[in-house]
Amino acid sequence: MKILQDAFARSVRYLETLPERSVQPSTAAIEALAGLDGPLPQEPTPEQEVLERLDAVGSPATLANAGPRYFGFVTGGALPVSLAANWLAGAWDQNAHFVVGSPTAAALENRALAWIREILELPKSWGGGFVTGTTMGNFSGLAAARHHLLGTLGWDVESKGLFGAPEIQVVVGEEAHTTLFQGLALIGFGRDRVTKVPVDDQGRMRSDSLPDLEPPTIVCLQAGNVNTGSFDPIIEIAPRAREQGAWVHVDAAFGLWAKASPSTAHLVKGLEQVDSVATDLHKWLNVPYDAGLALYRDPEIARRALSITAAYLPEGSERQPCDYTPESSRRARGVEVWAALKTLGRSGLADLIGRNCELARRFAAGLDKAGFEIGNEVVLNQVLVSFGSDARTREVIAAVQLEGTCWCGGTTWNGRAWMRISVSSWATGPEDVDRSLRAIIAVATDC
Ligand SMILES: Cc1ncc(COP(=O)(O)O)c(C=O)c1O
Incomplete structure (x- = not known):
């Protein structure tokens, strides 16, 4: 069962380092996925070697969506107890x-x-x-x-x-x-x-x-x-x-x-x-x-x-x-x-949903204050923001993803390009929103 203990140690290390690594994997990490290719082995491979390879090559090329600053699509991060x-x-x-x-x-x-x-x-x-x-x-x-x-x-x-x-x-x-x-x-x-x-x-x-x-x-x-x-x-x-x-x-x-x-x-x-x-x-x-x-x-x-x-x-x-x-x-x-439900209870779940919605409003207020256009009534956890023309908005989205502090995707709404921010994770706190706001505003100002 050593293999399971090793997998556990690697998983914990992965999750602990997640908040401080780039949310977007580097190009080098994605290119390194080629290292998982190759012919079907004729002979067995030691399981320890298999796990090591998965972690060494697979982990760095993941999106850090289990972390606190992934705002793409509508993506929750697994609560620790639900993962356990x-x-x-x-x-x-x-x-x-x-x-x-x-x-x-x-x-x-x-x-x-x-x-x-x-x-x-x-x-x-x-x-x-x-x-x-x-x-x-x-x-x-x-x-x-x-x-x-x-x-x-x-x-x-x-x-x-x-x-x-x-x-x-x-x-x-x-x-x-x-x-x-x-x-x-x-x-x-x-x-x-x-x-x-x-x-x-x-x-x-x-x-x-x-x-x-x-x-x-x-x-x-x-x-x-x-x-x-x-x-x-x-x-x-x-x-x-x-x-x-x-x-x-x-x-x-x-x-x-x-x-x-x-x-x-x-x-x-x-x-x-x-x-x-x-x-x-x-x-x-x-x-x-x-x-x-x-x-x-x-x-x-x-x-x-x-x-x-x-x-x-x-x-x-x-x-x-x-x-x-x-x-x-x-x-x-x-x-x-x-x-998840047993751990959160009614109040924990209400808090998770209420907090995410409040953080979405915090995002919208910060971006609005910085002079960017908010494209929706923020009634829930989704925020649309434009940085000007469609081309410029798309440019900012790509640059934000590359910068790595947070990850937001793009969408088309009412015929225009928008950056879409979805606050859906238990792990996100106000400090993550503020840090992401600073990064997005800096990137948009530089673009
Ligand atoms: C409104 C709505 N319906 C359906 C789906 C599809 O959900 P899933 O990809 O989990 O099947 C989504 C995913 O974002 C959604 O936002």
Whole structure:
């Protein structure tokens, strides 16, 4: 077991040095990845040598997104306890498909699910499945919607497929996330066969522009626009849509967690009125990749749509973890989710979400004071900033990444280039924001 002790020592060293190294790996480190190439060895390699090589070549070429000053995409850093739980779960090596395959994994999933329902103030009758991320969470919600809407019309879609099936109208906001379209493509609805609803200047679906929602219709809402952090008005749209017989799905990759903090909970008002929700756990709950969740108002519909074992058999007395996901063999994602929630508690989670939002406002205020344009209402943890022309903004983004104090990505919003800052990590403190502000402003002034 020396190899495991060595891996542990190397991991701790990696994490301890992270806050002071460049967030962006150097070009030399990336070029050195070529050192991992070569033919498949004919003979075994000593495991110690393998680990040494991984650490020597792999570690320096990583982005320091587990550290405190990575603000790219929407990326949490794994809470130490969630990483520790992940290591333990790795040692357990459980297959979390059925209860019989891992009573521990199933019990932890059940408890984590119950706690998440409690945080979201959803009734106990809601169920869910742990998936790889929101992309698969959206896919799962759409599969449940497809099963339900076509089943109501007497069409057994799991047996007959979509050939000759009644058409389903799919309604999305103009600013729906690109991965929702991936789900629509995979589920057989098509990326382009959608009705797009106009949005306001923050990317929120305009409830006064909804089309006729005659059944069968799926309405896909969004909680947390990846650029602005804004929310579709769930409370205005969901009850109306359900009244007309539509299935309402919410892509809430990171926005769902707004519910955990009293300062932002109002943004997801009406959540209990929808049919399915997809979210990420690896983003704002700060657990390791890959972890997401599909939540269902009626879990039995999801089970019938997704289960490999008993699509048309009555549910047994126990919840089988894989029955609510499109997967069979799966890692025990509930372990680190349970550990994160148990450690944070309600107040710790509220603090994490509230603090990140406050730090996003600190970023926006600092950049605004320095004379740069802020492109969004900072309602959550996302900030858009422009440094002038698109070309100049892109130049500043590249220079900030190269300088290495922090890492922010680029995006296009309302036809213009912006730098996007996402504050999503437990590790980020005010001093990290101030240090990053100094670096960004200095780089932008020099560019
Ligand atoms: C709104 C939204 N939906 C879906 C996704 C996709 O999530 P994942 O990559 O974890 O599947 C993202 C990722 O940023 C997102 O912001």
